[in-house]
Amino acid sequence: MEYVLKTTDLCKHYRHFMALNGLTMCVPKGSIYGLVGKNGAGKTTLIRLICGLQFPTSGEFELYGVKNSDKAILKSRRRMGAVVETPSIYLDMTAEENLKMQYCFLGLPCFDGITELLNSVGLQNTGRKKAGNFSLGMKQRLGIAAALCGSPDFLVLDEPINGLDPQGIIEIRELILKLNREQQITILISSHILDELSRLATHYGFIDSGRMVREMSAQELEAACRKCVRMTVTNIYALARVLDSMGIEYKILDSTAADVYSKPNLTKLTLALAKADCEILSMEDHNENLEGFFMGLVGGDNNAQTAQR
Amino acid sequence: MLRLLRGDFIRLFKSRIFLLSVFVMFGLSAYAVFVKWSDSKMFPDYFDPPDHILFSGTMYLAVILAVFIGIFIGTDHSFGTIRSKAVIGHSRAAVYVSNLIVCTAAGLIMYAVSIGVVIIAACMGITRKFEMSPADISAKILINAFAVSAITAILSAVSMLITSRTAGVVTAAALSFAMIIAANTIDYRLMAEEYMNDYEITVSDDGGIVYTQLDTTIKNPKYLTGKKRKIFSFAHDFLPVDQIMQSTGETQEYREKQVRFPLYSLSLIAAVTAAGILCFGKKDLK
Numbered sequence: 001m002e003y004v005l006k007t008t009d010l011c012k013h014y015r016h017f018m019a020l021n022g023l024t025m026c027v028p029k030g031s032i033y034g035l036v037g038k039n040g041a042g043k044t045t046l047i048r049l050i051c052g053l054q055f056p057t058s059g060e061f062e063l064y065g066v067k068n069s070d071k072a073i074l075k076s077r078r079r080m081g082a083v084v085e086t087p088s089i090y091l092d093m094t095a096e097e098n099l100k101m102q103y104c105f106l107g108l109p110c111f112d113g114i115t116e117l118l119n120s121v122g123l124q125n126t127g128r129k130k131a132g133n134f135s136l137g138m139k140q141r142l143g144i145a146a147a148l149c150g151s152p153d154f155l156v157l158d159e160p161i162n163g164l165d166p167q168g169i170i171e172i173r174e175l176i177l178k179l180n181r182e183q184q185i186t187i188l189i190s191s192h193i194l195d196e197l198s199r200l201a202t203h204y205g206f207i208d209s210g211r212m213v214r215e216m217s218a219q220e221l222e223a224a225c226r227k228c229v230r231m232t233v234t235n236i237y238a239l240a241r242v243l244d245s246m247g248i249e250y251k252i253l254d255s256t257a258a259d260v261y262s263k264p265n266l267t268k269l270t271l272a273l274a275k276a277d278c279e280i281l282s283m284e285d286h287n288e289n290l291e292g293f294f295m296g297l298v299g300g301d302n303n304a305q306t307a308q309r
Numbered sequence: 310m311l312r313l314l315r316g317d318f319i320r321l322f323k324s325r326i327f328l329l330s331v332f333v334m335f336g337l338s339a340y341a342v343f344v345k346w347s348d349s350k351m352f353p354d355y356f357d358p359p360d361h362i363l364f365s366g367t368m369y370l371a372v373i374l375a376v377f378i379g380i381f382i383g384t385d386h387s388f389g390t391i392r393s394k395a396v397i398g399h400s401r402a403a404v405y406v407s408n409l410i411v412c413t414a415a416g417l418i419m420y421a422v423s424i425g426v427v428i429i430a431a432c433m434g435i436t437r438k439f440e441m442s443p444a445d446i447s448a449k450i451l452i453n454a455f456a457v458s459a460i461t462a463i464l465s466a467v468s469m470l471i472t473s474r475t476a477g478v479v480t481a482a483a484l485s486f487a488m489i490i491a492a493n494t495i496d497y498r499l500m501a502e503e504y505m506n507d508y509e510i511t512v513s514d515d516g517g518i519v520y521t522q523l524d525t526t527i528k529n530p531k532y533l534t535g536k537k538r539k540i541f542s543f544a545h546d547f548l549p550v551d552q553i554m555q556s557t558g559e560t561q562e563y564r565e566k567q568v569r570f571p572l573y574s575l576s577l578i579a580a581v582t583a584a585g586i587l588c589f590g591k592k593d594l595k
Binding site: 051 | 313
């Protein structure tokens with residue numbers, strides 16, 4: 001798999017505070033990578049390091065295969081756009097003037113494409129209105145438009161829906177999906193609004209206390225959060241044999257428990273297990289959502305230690 | 310680098326604070342010209358050339374520049390646009406130097422407006438003609454341009470390293486006032502006479518204090534000697550505001566020192582910029 005961004009044991013200390021503590025992650029090309037973590041988990045610090053706003057205390061990262069210690073990293077950064085925390089826009093200029101400034105800084109020879117960019121973020125009718133008079137959502141969209149100048153193929157968005165109203169959230173979500181699907185832009189998006197991320201992300205990175213607790217694809221997460229029946233039995237091998245013979249999907253959790261992913265005919269299953277000399281100790285519906293999954297991951301020190309191992 | 314310069318210059322010429330600063334410099338010089346003109350009308354026989362008002366506006370430039378640079382660079386920090394320059398692949402050094410060049414250009418434009426008003430007024434006969442020769446005027450204009458650039462380099466370094474716009478403006482303004490106060494203090498100490506007249510203090514019959522000047526002179530305790538005088542003299546020649554102050558004074562003494570002034574300004578610009586780039590390069594941007 002080709003990766004746009006790879007970090008290895010990335011650490012960032014602010015005096016005695018450890019914002020990042022050996023973070024390792026990979027962002028696959030073409031993905032929408034959701035960086036999930038509580039406030040203060042290290043999401044923004046990671047983004048600042050990637051964007052070159054701050055420098056790692058130790059560890060390294062690669063952007064398009066170029067290490068951060070390499071001078072060519074500046075060239076790699078020209079392929080990315082970012083909105084870090086608040087959008088970087090001149091509040092005393094109009095939307096069009098802001099994009100023209102960004103074109104200048106990027107060294108683009110002409111201002112072609114600005115109208116299309118404004119259209120794509122829905123700011124085509126702002127005219128001579130200064131960005132300082134924009135709503136929060138409009139500023140956020142202008143920030144994304146500025147980040148899209150120069151057609152980057154990697155977009156980094158730090159908490160892009162923070163403070164937006166429901167309409168603004170929908171607009172940003174649709175814009176992100178459009179950019180990913182139509183322009184194949186890889187997107188790294190940090191958020192602690194899990195429900196919103198779950199509608200966008202193709203990959204997830206769960207971060208806590210500056211460490212990557214777990215990385216997984218959306219399919220893996222979906223599988224982990226699927227509705228199932230959790231069964232505890234005396235003989236797990238017998239259960240596996242019976243479920244295989246019945247063509248039922250399942251996942252063994254340990255020597256006594258398994259998740260069964262479809263509603264089995266309980267009478268048939270019970271009879272078959274009794275025949276195989278296997279007792280059912282318990283059987284309950286199990287339904288975990290993203291929030292529950294996340295809390296399960298970052299809920300305690302043990303999880304982080306497990307992940308580190 | 311050229312890309313950054315292009316964008317930053319566009320921003321400069323759109324900047325209201327820049328236009329306001331130019332207008333203030335114009336106003337200060339125009340006021341000085343008006344005072345000269347009204348004096349010449351009141352005392353037509355008294356020859357009062359406009360030499361010493363040529364750089365009077367330049368003295369205030371340190372304060373105007375502090376406010377302008379503090380706001381111009383501080384805005385880049387507070388709008389987050391400095392970090393967007395870094396994100397799209399510009400080196401920290403390029404971002405720093407681009408801002409320095411644009412602020413220096415702005416400072417020189419304000420300076421040109423300030424002296425231009427006086428020169429045009431003299432050429433048009435609004436004030437009297439200059440007593441200084443064109444060569445002396447040209448030399449002083451050029452040397453002060455270096456001094457203005459040195460002041461800009463110091464104030465730009467402060468503003469680039471302080472990310473808060475308000476704190477940046479306050480610090481830059483305080484620094485410019487400190488430079489002006491230091492220039493005046495150093496000038497005052499160096500101008501002090503070595504010997505001063507002695508006075509006798511007596512109490513008159515009605516209880517009043519009477520000062521009587523004696524023929525004898527006594528050593529002035531405030532007169533600087535030895536190493537201390539050398540340090541003050543060097544600072545007077547080295548510091549840019551002091552150089553501007555000296556340009557308004559006696560021409561002969563200035564002429565003897567004028568070769569050193571641009572060298573001092575250039576070395577100050579190089580040292581401050583190198584330190585500024587080094588610190589800005591290591592700074593965590595938020």
